[in-house]
Amino acid sequence: MKKSNTILLVALLAGLGIYFSIASKYFLSLGNLLSITEHMAEFGIMSMGMMLTILVSGIDLTVSSVCGLTSIVIISVMKAGLPMPAAILTGLCAALLMGSFTGLFVAKLGVPPMLLTLAMSMLFTGISYVICEGNALSGFPEAYYFLGQGEVLGIPAQTWLFTAIVVLMFVLLRFTPWGLKIYAVGNNPKAAQYSGTAVTKVVMSAYIISGLLAGVAGVVMSSRVASARLDLGSSYQTNCIAAAVLGGTSISGGEGSPVGTFLGVTILSMLSNGLNHVGVSSFIQQLIIGVTLVTVVIINSNLLPTFSRTKTAN
Amino acid sequence: MAQDYFLSLENISKTFPGVKALDQVQLHIRPGEVHALLGENGAGKSTLIKVMSGVYKPDEGGRMEICGEPVKFNDINESIQKGVSVIYQDLCLFPNLTVAENLCIGKDISRKGWIQWKEYDQMAKETLKRLNVEIPIYEKLGNLSIARQQLVAIARAIAFEARLIVMDEPTASLSRSEVEVLFEIIRKLKKDGISVLFISHKLDEVMAISDRMTVLRDGTFVGSKPVSEVTEQEIIHMMVGRNIEYIKLNETSNATERVVAEVSHISKKGHFKDISFSVKEGEILGITGLVGAGRTEVMKSLFGLLPPDEGKIWLDGNLVQLKGTQDAKRHGISFVPEDRQTESLVMEFDVHDNVNLVNYERFRSKLGFLNRKKLMSMTGDMMEQMDVRPRVPERKVREFSGGNQQKIVIGKWLSSNPKLLLVDEPTYGVDIGSKIEIHKLLRRLAAEGMAIIVVSSELQEVLTLTDRILVMRKGRLVAELHANSATQEKIMEYALPQGKREEIK
Numbered sequence: 021m022k023k024s025n026t027i028l029l030v031a032l033l034a035g036l037g038i039y040f041s042i043a044s045k046y047f048l049s050l051g052n053l054l055s056i057t058e059h060m061a062e063f064g065i066m067s068m069g070m071m072l073t074i075l076v077s078g079i080d081l082t083v084s085s086v087c088g089l090t091s092i093v094i095i096s097v098m099k100a101g102l103p104m105p106a107a108i109l110t111g112l113c114a115a116l117l118m119g120s121f122t123g124l125f126v127a128k129l130g131v132p133p134m135l136l137t138l139a140m141s142m143l144f145t146g147i148s149y150v151i152c153e154g155n156a157l158s159g160f161p162e163a164y165y166f167l168g169q170g171e172v173l174g175i176p177a178q179t180w181l182f183t184a185i186v187v188l189m190f191v192l193l194r195f196t197p198w199g200l201k202i203y204a205v206g207n208n209p210k211a212a213q214y215s216g217t218a219v220t221k222v223v224m225s226a227y228i229i230s231g232l233l234a235g236v237a238g239v240v241m242s243s244r245v246a247s248a249r250l251d252l253g254s255s256y257q258t259n260c261i262a263a264a265v266l267g268g269t270s271i272s273g274g275e276g277s278p279v280g281t282f283l284g285v286t287i288l289s290m291l292s293n294g295l296n297h298v299g300v301s302s303f304i305q306q307l308i309i310g311v312t313l314v315t316v317v318i319i320n321s322n323l324l325p326t327f328s329r330t331k332t333a334n
Numbered sequence: 335m336a337q338d339y340f341l342s343l344e345n346i347s348k349t350f351p352g353v354k355a356l357d358q359v360q361l362h363i364r365p366g367e368v369h370a371l372l373g374e375n376g377a378g379k380s381t382l383i384k385v386m387s388g389v390y391k392p393d394e395g396g397r398m399e400i401c402g403e404p405v406k407f408n409d410i411n412e413s414i415q416k417g418v419s420v421i422y423q424d425l426c427l428f429p430n431l432t433v434a435e436n437l438c439i440g441k442d443i444s445r446k447g448w449i450q451w452k453e454y455d456q457m458a459k460e461t462l463k464r465l466n467v468e469i470p471i472y473e474k475l476g477n478l479s480i481a482r483q484q485l486v487a488i489a490r491a492i493a494f495e496a497r498l499i500v501m502d503e504p505t506a507s508l509s510r511s512e513v514e515v516l517f518e519i520i521r522k523l524k525k526d527g528i529s530v531l532f533i534s535h536k537l538d539e540v541m542a543i544s545d546r547m548t549v550l551r552d553g554t555f556v557g558s559k560p561v562s563e564v565t566e567q568e569i570i571h572m573m574v575g576r577n578i579e580y581i582k583l584n585e586t587s588n589a590t591e592r593v594v595a596e597v598s599h600i601s602k603k604g605h606f607k608d609i610s611f612s613v614k615e616g617e618i619l620g621i622t623g624l625v626g627a628g629r630t631e632v633m634k635s636l637f638g639l640l641p642p643d644e645g646k647i648w649l650d651g652n653l654v655q656l657k658g659t660q661d662a663k664r665h666g667i668s669f670v671p672e673d674r675q676t677e678s679l680v681m682e683f684d685v686h687d688n689v690n691l692v693n694y695e696r697f698r699s700k701l702g703f704l705n706r707k708k709l710m711s712m713t714g715d716m717m718e719q720m721d722v723r724p725r726v727p728e729r730k731v732r733e734f735s736g737g738n739q740q741k742i743v744i745g746k747w748l749s750s751n752p753k754l755l756l757v758d759e760p761t762y763g764v765d766i767g768s769k770i771e772i773h774k775l776l777r778r779l780a781a782e783g784m785a786i787i788v789v790s791s792e793l794q795e796v797l798t799l800t801d802r803i804l805v806m807r808k809g810r811l812v813a814e815l816h817a818n819s820a821t822q823e824k825i826m827e828y829a830l831p832q833g834k835r836e837e838i839k
Binding site for chain 1: 637639660663669671678679682683687690691692694698
């Protein structure tokens with residue numbers, strides 16, 4: 021990863037932190053910081069999957085629909101009598117399956133991911149509608165609320181989960197052959213293939229993981245709001261892309277890192293939280309976030325080299 | 335007299351940080367002459383073209399004149415206005431637009447902001463007529479063959495009233511008959527007083543079409559001569575500074591009796607039909623034929639890129655299914671493709687990761703993590719063995735020169751200790767010095783027991799490097815010759831479309 025980029029993002033983060041701490045006395049409180057991490061976790065988990073698909077020169081517009089459908093599957097099978105752990109497992113399997121189909125079509129058919137995942141998301145949302153008829157479904161058992169509302173050692177459970185996923189993703193991408201292949205395929209699929217890489221499998225793996233992570237986010241979110249809804253993740257989808265790109269993921273693939281995306285997620289979450297505390301109306305908030313994004317993206321693309329996993333000489 | 339020349343470059347130097355790419359180079363091109371610019375890779379040809387076309391600004395102290403008038407180009411548009419057009423290898427055209435649009439784009443034919451389509455079409459037609467070529471102007475460019483697209487690129491230069499057309503390796507992707515068409519056009523340009531600067535690695539073509547030539551070596555000017563006064567040998571001598579002939583490396587064969595790979599009756603619809611051959615341990619098998627005869631496709635089948643519809647492939651006596659490159663790699667097959675830039679290397683990766691991508695199985699711990707320490711020592715060994723320069727494994731591959739990139743490609747595969755090495759055009763676009771090095775390396779690998787299949791269009795290469803030669807024509811295997819008794823003429827007899835056919839057992 022290029023230092024200049026990390027420095028830029030960390031500086032932005034620090035600047036925002038300092039400003040909000042001065043402007044609002046509540047911002048720096050432990051409670052508020054933890055609530056930021058709580059908010060981060062949900063769309064952060066989705067962003068990690070989104071980043072993966074962008075790394076292999078694609079994009080995954082199904083994440084919000086997978087998120088919603090997973091929650092609906094879980095509550096449906098639970099109502100059908102399945103115990104909670106089995107129900108959650110069923111939901112995650114459904115998410116995995118959705119990711120697999122998306123990945124299969126993208127990798128094997130060569131349909132542009134933007135188009136295909138958009139269509140798939142409509143399909144998944146359609147299935148959700150059929151099952152829940154557009155209603156929010158509630159009636160989870162008490163224990164289900166732990167992931168979205170519980171705490172471990174005073175820190176929200178979902179924050180632990182998100183941290184674990186970021187670390188896992190970092191380790192996988194940096195230290196395993198699979199990670200190497202993800203970057204190789206994103207950079208030059210042909211050279212990757214000619215080096216003995218099964219390109220379709222690698223591309224599929226990115227979408228499968230993205231689907232699974234969207235499912236995990238669905239579990240967390242439905243647990244927090246105590247109901248399953250088809251539009252659970254819909255407000256996060258564009259934010260996921262924004263966080264990944266803000267964190268230096270190249271939209272043409274092959275460049276980006278979990279650390280960068282993590283910083284992107286943090287900045288976006290802190291920004292919306294901090295602006296709330298400072299008392300900026302939500303309408304202007306959107307504007308400010310937009311301006312920040314545009315600025316950082318321009319700086320990233322033109323003035324500074326973007327995140328790169330490989331080291332360069334000199 | 336400077337006025338005798340259309341373009342005259344004197345004492346042109348170009349310094350990049352740390353490198354002097356051009357040092358006091360001169361080049362004089364007369365109106366209506368075909369001038370060849372020659373030199374090995376890295377001799378400074380591309381830099382010189384970029385100076386001529388305004389991409390680079392030369393260092394102070396040189397002089398550039400057009401028709402005797404001093405000029406200075408700040409960008410490409412200025413050079414085009416002065417009549418200098420460059421046709422790069424990748425043509426820089428728009429495949430999704432029509433021929434007419436491609437010809438006229440950049441020309442301002444509008445009235446009150448509205449495009450005058452009729453005038454566009456008219457101009458396109460006239461330009462193509464001037465070249466005497468028939469290309470439908472409403473056809474999408476992308477639907478034309480590369481050769482026809484190239485003619486459009488030339489026509490485009492004409493439409494912009496070029497007085498000098500620079501052609502960078504124009505024949506690289508053309509078949510023999512297409513080259514003839516191109517030469518016909520070049521002769522026509524010549525008659526119209528338009529100069530052509532012709533850049534090619536193929537000396538026979540240079541000899542056939544050029545009037546004069548200029549040779550560069552290591553960024554310096556070696557000399558300019560009329561082509562009629564020099565021989566190919568003399569040109570090579572000027573390019574490399576020493577006499578190099580193809581060295582016959584295949585006097586004795588290292589082939590043993592053990593068959594490493596055997597291919598029996600494989601076919602792939604639209605590519606090749608009923609191909610059978612085998613290659614032994616320590617043997618170099620050459621496959622030659624005209625471009626498009628299906629040679630590369632057979633290689634791709636052996637590497638799992640183009641699984642055959644029917645037929646069988648045995649490796650070490652075992653029947654194998656090669657459905658993807660990962661299967662081929664697992665069975666110990668390596669493939670060095672023709673195009674380094676797009677097919678062989680991940681340019682944004684450093685050398686470590688490129689080597690790793692092929693060899694990661696050997697550096698994986700039980701838990702599936704990569705052992706970087708082991709990898710690093712292997713990359714270092716490989717770079718030393720292959721003499722890759724500079725020896726900086728952390729450097730991105732894109733920052734190495736072409737010859738060194740080729741060494742990295744071969745090296746990364748050798749690190750995986752393959753049983754069977756497939757090499758497609760091993761010395762394409764490689765300078766003559768490195769050519770010999772690569773040939774010697776391949777012979778050494780064969781002597782160590784590797785089975786190697788070399789696909790090459792260059793008959794001299796096949797004749798001096800390989801042990802046995804297979805000739806393909808139109809997707810069929812038509813002859814098997816022994817390298818020591820074969821000649822160029824004999825190979826061509828089989829390779830040409832109406833040629834002979836020998837029954838192969």
